[in-house]
Amino acid sequence: MKIAVEGCMHGDLDKVYETIKHIESQNDTKIDLLLCCGDFQAVRNERDMESLNVPLKYREMKSFWKYYSGQEIAPVPTIFIGGNHEASNYLWELFYGGYVAPNIYFLGFAGVIKFGNIRIGGLSGIYNARNYQTGHHERAPYNERSIRSVYHVREFDVHKLMQVEEPIDIFLSHDWPVGITDCGNWKQLVRYKPYFEKEIQEKTLGSKAAAQLLEKLRPSYWFSAHLHCKFSAVVQHGEGGPLTKFLALDKCLPRRKFLQVIEIESEPGPFEIQYDEEWLAITRKFNSIFPLTFKNANFGATQLEMEDCRQLVGSKLQERGTKPFEFTQTAPPFDPTQSNPHGSFSGCPRNPQTESLLQLLELPYLLDSTSESREGNCSPSAAQSIQRGSLLINSEEIPIDDVDELEELEEAGDMDTGNE
Amino acid sequence: MEDSEKRRERLELMRAIAAQAETSNNGETSDVQGLLANPLLESPANLAREESSATPRFDFYTDPSAAFSANRKRSATGNQVAREIKVTLGCLQLKGHSIECGQKPLCEGGQMNPEVTPSRAYQMQNNYSPANQMQSNYSPNQRMYRGRGPYHNTASYRSPRGFASPFPMNQGPPTEMWSGSDGPTSYYSSAPHIGLSSPYPIRQGNPGSGLVGSSPSPVSGYRGSPASSGRGQEHWHSNSGFGWSGGRGQGFRSRGFAPNETLGPDCFYDNSMVEDPWQHLEPVLWRGLDDLGNNLNGSGPSNSWLPKSISMKKPRVSESSTKSTSGQSLAEYLAASFNEAANNASSG
Secondary structure, eight states: OEEEEESBOTTOHHHHHHHHHHHHHHHTOOOOEEEEOSOOOOOOSHHHHTTOOOOGGGOOOOSHHHHHHTSSOOSSOEEEOOOSSSOHHHHHHTTTOEEEETTEEEOOSEEEEEETTEEEEEEOSBOOHHHHTSOOOOOSSOOTTHHHHTTBOOHHHHHHHHTOOSOOSEEEESSOBTTGGGGBTHHHHHHHOGGGHHHHHTTOSSBHHHHHHHHHHOOSEEEEOSSSSOEEEEEEOSTTOOEEEEEEOOBSOTTSOOEEEEEOOOOOSOOOEEEOHHHHHHHHHHGGGOOOSSSOOOGGGOOSOHHHHHHHHHHHHHHHOSSOOOOOOOSOOOOTTSOOOOOSOOOOOOOHHHHHHHHHTTOOOOTTSOOTTOGGGSOHHHHHTEEETTEEEOGGGSOTTOOOHHHHHHHHHHHHHOOO | OHHHHHHHHHHHHHHHHHHHHHHHHOTTSOTTTTSOOOTTTSOHHHHHHHHHHHHHHHHHHHOTTHHHHHHHHHHHHTHHHHHHHHHHSTTOOOTTOGGGGGSOOTTTTOOOOTTOOHHHHHHHHTTOOHHHHHTOBOOTTOOOOTTSSTTOOOTTSOOOOSSOOSSOOOOOOOSEEEOOSSSSOOEEEOHHHHSOOOOSOOOOSOTTTOOOSOOTTTTTOOBOOHHHHHHHHHHHHHHHOSOOOSSOSGGGSOTTOSSGGGSOHHHHOOGGGGSOTTTTOOOEEOOHHHHHTOOTTSSSOOOOSSOHHHHHHHHHHHHHHHHOOSSOOHHHHHHHHHHHHHHHHHHO
16 A cells, blocks of 8 residues: 655645645556645635634635535545644534545544554644643634644543554654654754754653653554654664654645655555544543543543443444545535625534434534633633643633744744755 | 919918817917927926827828827827726736736736626737736646546546545536626636636635735636646646646746746655655664653653543542452442441441
């Protein structure tokens, strides 16, 4: 199976698919799958733009809407995770994963699926210690704080991934596992990105959550993006232990290394995206403690036994089949011939894919439950005493300018270093 | 000779009569016709009036192509009007008015004037200067609809798997369609008809979207010269053999335009994309988060991946489990404890 891996998409689907076609043409080959490591920017229309945390100068419709509307069809099955520049309202609809457009599948905030017999896991968002132990309290329409925190990785999702026992072939995370630079040529990296050096030496460059998952899951391949450069590493898990080949890729720009084709041994096709039984069982087990406020999940409060969940999911999938539910539009696509119907915010619709999946798993729909601790809904005094886990959080401590400083540095570095 | 003298007299008479008639018809005309006006004495308005009134008569006598010349001059004096039209007509470039190339690009963030008819637009496109090409083409990264045109070839596309697409492919727009003057304008054209390969609505700005920036995406839009788009189609089609439905690829882009969209897949492709990225690397032993001095809570070494809520509760769970004697569940244990307490209370 030939898999193309892409770094940050930033909505440039046209160009990436075009490049894939070019690769196929140049090398007389066929790509079976495209994996994207975040910042996909699944912006369906102008309203989605309001949930996208990007500087104004980067606010563009780009090309996703064409695939969403059906005007274009992704020529290669595409699987992606979220990054820190996403139409977060749309991805929230598909928290458990699903098709954002025909042939384009979102892995969910955390997820594992199968493509053929290849098992692919992923964690969306970027790590931020400040929000790691909070719940998913953000709801659209986002304010200037929540639009910057909605994509921060949560312990709940990482905890679910940590339950995975069956081997993972490929894992995707937007930001790099912290410490991964030790397993590659970091000196060469800092020649291009000198501002990484300090953080590399301080062991703070990257995601702690991702590193934890790397250590636990030990996938054969791990792909990341976020830092807009190409970097490879080979991790050995213990003496004589399994290897993880790590690769980070750039964003889609001319003469940049944003794409990589790898070949993985696999059973012959047909290659199709399929639900993963173990992951659905984990999803079922932990849904009852899904933290929907500032408060973190109470991990000890899960009632269901994994074995029971597995049994139920197994029988359900046997009955229904393993193909994910089909894509459905839940918002009007951008229409370049029409002016924007800029009405008031209409809320976050229930995505039929999510509803169907939860129904399959015999779980309640929770995504539209009102967060009791939302900043906009509670008084300042109440907001200052929102309890999360064992810690008290002062919501005012969340800085308004919670930008990704590293990324800004990186942007500056792009200009400094030119093409790599 | 007599004839010639008579002719001269007759002509002078005619001139006098004509001058009289003109004077009587136009009371504002200067009495000193035929003499050069003194620009220091005459106001520009008067000069203009004088020129406009004198020109036809002078041309009548001196220029065999008076009618044409007069039209040209009228046009010259009407340049301001033409420019005004140009400003409002968006992409229109009037034939012969190369001076307008130096003006502010008319498509720049603007909208195509709804009064412009498509046929008029076609004519204007034929006169594009290179500068005009840049301001014109619809977003070059737009792919052609695949359901139309002589270049259509779906064979190279893998059909989507796992579901049946509910979206029929675009069947191609009408040959020419021009939206009404209300709201955003759109313009469809047939590639074979005018050499434009994109049937896609040409976007002139993004009315009402509130978007910022001037990307060559559909939001802003460009349109290339017919020649360049035609070449692009053919080039891409023949080179790739992938059946791209034309219009997609480097040739479709305006040359030299700054954004990335002007570049073809060659510029995005790198040989390293198909090479083994790990070939020169040796495996390095993973030292783990503990060794890195990290844990997810930000302080102290992490001995377990278990979340705090589990780590803290674990002793209590184990404590309770030690009290549990026969593999009871927690609920069963609690129920038993409750019963036991109730019994004790009742017995006490």
